[in-house]
Amino acid sequence: MEIAEKMMDGIIIISISGKIDTITSKDLDAKLNERIEEKTTKIVLNLAKVDYISSVGLRVLLAALKRQKQNQGSMLLVSLQPFVQNVFKITGLDKIFQIFSSEDAALENLPHADASAK
Secondary structure, three states: OEEEEEEEOOEEEEEEEEEEOOOOHHHHHHHHHHHHHOOOOEEEEEEEEEEEEOHHHHHHHHHHHHHHHHOOOEEEEEOOOHHHHHHHHHHOHHHOOEEEOOHHHHHHHHHHHHHHHO
16 A cells, blocks of 8 residues: 655545555554644545455545544545445445545535535
8 A cells, every 4th residue: 555645725635545444444543643643624535546445444544534523533435446435325424524526626625515514
């Protein structure tokens, strides 16, 4: 798994490539914790190049979302591949996370994401 990030107008966009499984989710957890501890209130996770996510990976994302909401922040997911999107649907996490088809769509909805994260 590879993690890349960029800053855009105070918003951190984290792009993940590869599998999010038991081994790699530790790195993702560390990166998300780092950003949340820095009080980054707006995080967009681009999962366009993620072809697999395990239950451990889901727990990492869920825990990060919970911490973000406690900090009055938001964390949006974008560009889920069909397998990953199906995992979110099956687990019901598509009702908990705000999921968008593209980074642009997520960025357009960030003001609204802040309101619903409180």
